[in-house]
Amino acid sequence: MQRNGVMECSVCHSKVVAGTPRSISRAYDKHKSKISSKQRVLTFLLVSGDCVLVGLQPILVFMCKVDGKFQFSPISVNFLTEVTKVFFAMIMLMIESRKQKVGEKSLLSVSTFVQAARNNVLLAIPALLYAINNYLKFIMQLYFNPSTVKMLSNLKVLVIAVLLKFIMRRRFSIIQWEALALLLIGISVNQLRSMPEGTKTFGLPVTAIAYIYTLIFVTVPSFASVYNEYALKSQFDTNIYLQNVFLYGYGAIFNLLGILGTVIFQGPESFDILRGHSRATFFLICNNAAQGILSSFFFKYADTILKKYSSTVATIFTGLASAAFLGHTLTINFLLGISIVFISMHQFFSPLAKVKDDKPAGTLELGDAQKHSHPILLL
Template sequence: MAKDISNGPGTTLECSVCHSKLLAPSPRTVSRAYDSHRSTVSSKSRALNFLLVVGDCALVGFQPILVYMSKVDGKFKFSPISVNFLTEAAKVLFAIAMLLFQARRQKVGEKPLLSFHTFKQAARNNVLLAVPAFLYAINNYLKFIMQLYFNPATVKMLSNLKVLVIAVLLKMIMRRRFSIIQWEALALLLIGISVNQLRSLPEGNTALGLPVATGAYIYTLIFVSVPSMASVFNEYAMKSQFDTSIYLQNIFLYGYGAIFNLLAIIGIALFKGPSSFDIFQGHSKATMLLIFNNAAQGILSSFFFKYADTILKKYSSTVATIFTGIASAALFGHTLTINFMLGISIVFISMHQFFSPLAKVKDETQNGTEMLDGQNLRTKDIPFINMTAGATEDASHRVVSDDRQPLLPL
């Protein structure tokens, strides 16, 4: 058990057993620990990163198409909240199944995953996951609303605006550092999206008594800001409790999400009557595929947030735009305009520039040591897990080198 000790501008932790002292992790510490750790990933980890990106592109690319296929006469015959609830429930069941599988493969002497004490302690340490769960519940509903204004390819391009918002939030909340070249790449991304969006709004429709352009822009603003905050809080919550099993964290995250959506269903039932409580009303094969796709997409996203990076997740979603555009053109006859093709080209240039080795932020070093929040600490003396783990009761106080540990689980 560790306790906080005030120490000038920073905070240290003192172990109650051996009374050793460590610097408490801060958002900048988490960020720099991640940057240093990411630079030593193995070829297997890069391969897993590639598989994550490919899987994410396929799932994210299909998502707006399945939503479009679920509409009847331009409207939804089902409650979008019911789809979100069933999606969260499916993810909870998958997380439970994987946690049971992981528990069966535990070695002798390891901390049991299925004990009540472990579950209770993990629930208390991961309570922050309720914040992104609530924000995701709002965002998942907005995904359906946006389909009433834009075609699938346009919705996908609009969602790419989140990358810039996420970068700003990462810098503010997690103290992530981006080079000038990377900020320029994000600016190029905005330009590419803007080129694609020229004259993309439908005409002659109204929503909530507002002109369609006004309503669409309001929903777009919310559609961009809410999931961006959810992604950053999700990554911070996942990485700050790095020792907790990802499947256990998913149980909490998706469990909170299911609760929020269930409360919304109950509220609608109280307002419209008991008949609206039928969560399977109006569902079709397309909606069942949509539920499966959304569940798989959410599970894959959790691995991005814990073992990879939010920016990588959003850029991989950007790659899905070209797939969405081509598929929607083939299936629904949507036109691939010159604006769309130019926008996609600029987006790919932005992505190449952002991840170029020339754009990498140089570490601030002094005599072989890294400056962590005003104090010189040798990075090799503090493991990545201890840096990202918060000041929890079961935080380890062991100081061992772990620089060679892969970014993704092998």
């Protein structure tokens, strides 16, 4: 709700300055402490759904391999995933437009699309980073088994926390930093080998290649997640499905450029995006699409830390599923690592770990208002 140039949250009545990372972070911190029971149930459903979908993702990728290799182009799977998400967002926009009241500006009008395109152009950055990360997910499967891939991906939580601290000025207590350190220890305990020693790829030891991919695999999506949260929340009044149209549309464009690049280096036959696909890849595309849609709700209505911790819970699901369907062994390292991870989660979200706000809720962030002259934004 806007009054005299000031946007006010309809839930907790917080007033914040737009365009400043601290304001966005502070507004969310105040809002999440006063959410209703209905919203808590929604959060629980989001986390539960995310755990299942994220847990299944490396399993499905592993099942898509034939003799340890992919018979299809990973970029084609990512392209089809983005196209699927665009179609879903468009269908939801049509449904949302039918629910609009008389006199409201149509979500499907050309002017709405043009204005939203201008306001959400920043979504192109996380879309590009996600396109790179989605390709790396397949590459990582060539060096690690599904359980280890899931555990390595959880390293993103610590990187994301640091980025949130410096980019969005989000505050964490000492207990929460200790919880993140515990998370890193738990992940380190679960170091599993998936390839024999001495194996080489591109003339380098496989461990060196794996470490390079792991570094990129951890940092790139971390930047993407934090920037995506900032981009979505900075245009909070824009319908989430309309934002998703642009986010996934950019992603489809970047993956299409990747396909065209492979055509240049590998020949025209690589342009067949359906080559080598199977029933497993179909389920993988659907799973990845659903996972991406859920992620957008996390980034806009929750936060990146909660999203990554919910993905951490999926680790145990991935390990159990790998043992049940793929015959992988659950080692003592895995069990100890999971135990430490769950202790970390409990500690991070404990009421005792919360940062105490030094300003009463519902007040204007005067410090930010004096430093910036941007319009006020509802969060």
